[in-house]
Amino acid sequence: MDERKETTNATGWVDGETKVLEAPGDHGAELRLWLRLLTCSTLIETEVRRRLREEFDSTLPRFDLMAQLERARDGMVLGEVSKRMMVSPGNITVLVERLAESGHISRTTSPTDRRVQIIALTPFGRAEFEKMASAHGDWIADLFGGLAPKDGAVLLDELAKLKRSVVASLGKGN
């Protein structure tokens, strides 16, 4: 009874891809796909978070925020950052506060509109970010390294299709 042969792998986690399968309407294929997608991104994201913490004593949200700022020499408005990062405005407020405290970013009120906050990387912040970004690139390259270039291309393409499907679905029915 209940004889499972579990494969606890290097993650220390059991293979979780057996979550919410077999639904009444038989959406098994889609659910399986979603679960696998989620598993992949969770595995990668967890690893990235771990390394950011261990190697840079930082976090993914901080890194993401700085990444947004990196290519914006003239700084960026909070609302723009919020949209690009796909997180709530209130969240950005908090992150910005901390990053400003630690000297990674600067914060100015727009001279033309006093509601608007403009943030930008400080030289220190930029230097720190570049170190992290470089390491981050290596980590990702390692994690994806077992995937043949051709598979990577196919995956990129299929994900584009998925994204279109998702955005379309979000757009209409709602």
Next chain:
Amino acid sequence: MDERKETTNATGWVDGETKVLEAPGDHGAELRLWLRLLTCSTLIETEVRRRLREEFDSTLPRFDLMAQLERARDGMVLGEVSKRMMVSPGNITVLVERLAESGHISRTTSPTDRRVQIIALTPFGRAEFEKMASAHGDWIADLFGGLAPKDGAVLLDELAKLKRSVVASLGKGN
């Protein structure tokens, strides 16, 4: 200067897939792939969270925990749940506490090992979960609905390869 044509879509978010590209070591392809993967799963996950909240006044972690329990008539040990959900033990403790409070799950100490907590869905919890799971299946089917079956199959396959790559990478270098 800085003339952007942004496509703010149905999500209200700007297309964020331009995050951490162009790294020194030129891991652009992998980074692009990672970003796209992350975008897809974030879009879907956010939508699922929103609907769980709006339609069931629940959350994704709660749903996931109940999903784990659903196929375990005899209940499940906390550590097992933790591994399957890929979250920390402390997290499970909190979730279990709340779900027990709300009557969705029961909690017993193992008679053979008093360190071990066994949790299981209550009839009420099971009924609630079934409603949610059914709706959840429909949401996912909608979101993935624009993907041709063949594309779904290809994607599933490629994600399997990616997962192998990730797990292998996590296993060795560390």
Next chain:
DNA sequence: CAGAGAAACTTCAAGCTTAAAGTTATTTTC
């Protein structure tokens, strides 16, 4: 140009999440 409305945050309350440290209970070792 005053009042209504919209924008751009900020604050708040609540929940999720983790790593690390702490408990309690069981197993292993000598």
Next chain:
DNA sequence: GAAAATAACTTTAAGCTTGAAGTTTCTCTG
């Protein structure tokens, strides 16, 4: 069979995240 090691949680401190409500500052209408 006691001490040491191991297991299975639980607690704690800290940070992330959100939706909703609140502020302040424009902008638009009449």
